[in-house]
Amino acid sequence: MYIKVTKSGPRQYVQLVEGYRGEDGKVRQRTIASLGRLEVVGEQVDSIIKGLQRVTGRESTASTQPPQPLDILFQPAKALGDSWVLDCVWRDLGFDRLDRALSASSKRKFSVEQLLKVMVFNRLCDPTSKLGISRWLERATVPGVDPEAVTHQRLLRAMDSLIKNRVQLDRAISSLLRPLIDTDLAVVFYDLTTVRAEGLAEQDEDVRKYGRSKDGGVRKQFVLGVVQTAEGLPIFHQVFDGNVAEVTTLKSSLEEVMSRFPIRRVVAVADRGLMSTHNLDELREIKTPSGEPLEFILAVPGRRYGEFTELLEPMQRNQFAKATDEALAETAWDGLRLVVAHNPKKAAEQTAERDAKIKALEDQADDWAEQLDAQDQGAKKRGRPLSDGGARAKFYHRVLENKLGNIIKVDMKSELFSYTVDRKARRLAELNDGKLLLVTNVPDLSPQEIVSRYKALADIERGFKVLKSELEIGPVHHRLPDRIRAHAQICFIALILHRVLRQRLKASGAGTSPERALEQLKSIQYHRVEIGGHQHSGITTLATEQQALLASLNAPKPPKVEQLSLV
Numbered sequence: 001m002y003i004k005v006t007k008s009g010p011r012q013y014v015q016l017v018e019g020y021r022g023e024d025g026k027v028r029q030r031t032i033a034s035l036g037r038l039e040v041v042g043e044q045v046d047s048i049i050k051g052l053q054r055v056t057g058r059e060s061t062a063s064t065q066p067p068q069p070l071d072i073l074f075q076p077a078k079a080l081g082d083s084w085v086l087d088c089v090w091r092d093l094g095f096d097r098l099d100r101a102l103s104a105s106s107k108r109k110f111s112v113e114q115l116l117k118v119m120v121f122n123r124l125c126d127p128t129s130k131l132g133i134s135r136w137l138e139r140a141t142v143p144g145v146d147p148e149a150v151t152h153q154r155l156l157r158a159m160d161s162l163i164k165n166r167v168q169l170d171r172a173i174s175s176l177l178r179p180l181i182d183t184d185l186a187v188v189f190y191d192l193t194t195v196r197a198e199g200l201a202e203q204d205e206d207v208r209k210y211g212r213s214k215d216g217g218v219r220k221q222f223v224l225g226v227v228q229t230a231e232g233l234p235i236f237h238q239v240f241d242g243n244v245a246e247v248t249t250l251k252s253s254l255e256e257v258m259s260r261f262p263i264r265r266v267v268a269v270a271d272r273g274l275m276s277t278h279n280l281d282e283l284r285e286i287k288t289p290s291g292e293p294l295e296f297i298l299a300v301p302g303r304r305y306g307e308f309t310e311l312l313e314p315m316q317r318n319q320f321a322k323a324t325d326e327a328l329a330e331t332a333w334d335g336l337r338l339v340v341a342h343n344p345k346k347a348a349e350q351t352a353e354r355d356a357k358i359k360a361l362e363d364q365a366d367d368w369a370e371q372l373d374a375q376d377q378g379a380k381k382r383g384r385p386l387s388d389g390g391a392r393a394k395f396y397h398r399v400l401e402n403k404l405g406n407i408i409k410v411d412m413k414s415e416l417f418s419y420t421v422d423r424k425a426r427r428l429a430e431l432n433d434g435k436l437l438l439v440t441n442v443p444d445l446s447p448q449e450i451v452s453r454y455k456a457l458a459d460i461e462r463g464f465k466v467l468k469s470e471l472e473i474g475p476v477h478h479r480l481p482d483r484i485r486a487h488a489q490i491c492f493i494a495l496i497l498h499r500v501l502r503q504r505l506k507a508s509g510a511g512t513s514p515e516r517a518l519e520q521l522k523s524i525q526y527h528r529v530e531i532g533g534h535q536h537s538g539i540t541t542l543a544t545e546q547q548a549l550l551a552s553l554n555a556p557k558p559p560k561v562e563q564l565s566l567v
Contacts, residue, residue, distance in 0.1 A: 001019075013036065015031050016031070017031055070531055071533070073530040074527075074528075075527075075528040077526065078525060078526045079141065079524075080141045080539060082125050082522045083125060083141060083142045084143055084521070085555045086120075086121050086125070086497060087144070088556070090117060092500075093496075093500065095173075095176065095493070098173075101168040102162070102165050112162075114144065114145050116490070119155060124518065129477070133155060134147075134150060137150055141526045159490075160482065160486070163489075166489075170260070174261065178262075180233055181233070181235065186263045187269060187453060188228065188267070189227070189230070189270070189456065189460045190226070190254065191461065192214075192224065192246055192274075193214050194211065195223075196219055196220070196475040197475060199477065199479045203481060206481055207222040207240070208484070209243040211241075211244075224240075225239075226464070228460050228463060228499075230453075232502065233499050233503075234495050234496050236253065236257045237492040239484065239488050246274050247274055247275070250283070251286065258289055263290075267295045268297070295440070299454060300338070300437035302428075302435065303428060303432050308431075308432075309428050328447045328448060329447075336439045337442075340435055340437055340438075341438075341447075341451045346433070347434025351433045358426075361404070364395070368417065369391075371386050372417060392411075392417045407426045408420075436451065438450055438451065463495060466498055470515055471494050504552060505553065508551070508552035510548070517552075517553070523540065524558065542557060
């Protein structure tokens with residue numbers, strides 16, 4: 001049965017109509033009851049409904065009270081998108097299987113791999129102290145990790161486990177990275193950086209030592225050495241004492257890399273700070289796993305070796321003197337190839353700057369010499385008189401401030417103020433202006449290719465910048481040497497993930513940086529809300545840009561628990 005409205009002239013009537021099938025099989029209608037005019041029925045509809053409910057024995061569900069508003073309780077949202085992408089990369093690299101290398105024990109009530117993942121993701125998403133990670137988890141979600149299981153003491157125990165099982169962990173990471181490395185030819189770059197350390201307490205075998213910082217000045221620090229491939233993938237790191245000599249670190253690091261990766265041919269590229277004649281002899285003795293000699297490209301600090309004057313003079317005269325664009329030249333030195341790249345514009349600027357500094361110092365020295373001579377002849381002048389010792393000390397400090405101590409020699413033993421300009425040292429400096437000197441034993445690369453390989457070393461410097469600025473590796477407040485090494489290990493793994501993100505973004509043509517991508521994905525959040533006593537959860541609706549980023553990073557969309565849209 002159903003309600004039907006019919007018309008009779010200007011009026012409308014409400015009828016209760018029943019449908020039935022006649023003897024001929026056709027559907028027909030018949031009126032059961034006429035309820036009256038529409039305008040009258042409208043006023044009595046509530047009483048009609050109640051009467052029908054009464055005669056049928058049904059309770060009335062209508063309430064005379066206005067409906068009560070539902071209690072809605074929103075819980076704090078948690079960032080999900082950035083850690084979701086990192087978790088995808090983590091599993092793609094196989095790092096979710098690192099618990100095996102960390103000697104997971106059945107007695108342990110927590111997973112070291114999960115805690116390691118939390119510490120690594122924190123470095124990339126919102127760097128904070130180990131003590132602050134619990135506060136970070138109050139506003140962030142790490143897939144597969146129960147935040148209640150993450151405590152400060154467990155994080156420290158996980159760090160201790162990293163060092164206790166360091167050999168197994170390093171081997172496991174190396175085996176996971178091995179498919180990403182060309183085993184036929186690998187060009188590896190090696191460089192060092194310094195990381196500031198805090199704390200006054202001294203420890204046995206402390207790596208925190210006072211040394212010259214890469215950022216300038218002398219401070220308490222440790223030194224971090226990193227080896228990466230030509231594609232920008234970090235494959236090895238090592239922590240050294242803060243006062244270590246750079247040249248002593250190269251051989252051990254390269255030998256360790258070759259023992260971990262079965263590479264047939266290795267070309268090592270390193271900066272001028274790692275170059276010494278003793279280093280060259282050691283590098284020539286290193287063999288790759290296939291028995292081939294290690295090949296290397298090293299920058300030469302030409303100003304440090306006077307013997308390069310004889311080599312550079314004919315190059316400057318015959319090939320570089322009239323050059324207007326960058327020029328290349330090659331000669332032999334100590335049984336190796338010496339490749340020289342010359343930039344005439346930069347050379348002119350460096351020479352002019354040095355000449356201006358020397359002239360300013362000579363003019364100052366002449367003024368002081370005249371003042372001293374006048375004082376000796378009895379001339380009076382206001383203020384404190386100048387002494388030879390005072391003039392000598394001030395002049396010496398100014399020479400050092402201008403980094404000209406190897407050219408301007410101040411006679412510190414003479415009773416009178418005097419100095420000399422070392423013409424050979426000045427000429428050697430001029431010959432090195434605008435030049436990049438590279439020594440190599442690589443036989444089959446052209447000079448242009450040698451220079452290009454070396455210039456790619458700048459990418460490792462960008463990696464150090466990421467470590468210091470984005471991952472905030474320092475300052476380090478840990479005091480135990482093994483905790484410092486564990487902190488460096490965590491930051492190194494974070495750098496691996498950062499570089500994999502960069503490779504994927506570059507390959508997809510996304511045109512954005514890992515930092516910017518993670519920041520955009522961070523707004524994908526996990527939400528929980530209680531409505532009328534019922535719990536509901538879900539994630540933010542993905543924007544078009546976020547969907548494109550996930551595709552660029554080879555990451556699927558986060559699973560929908562119950563999709564929520566935010567207005």
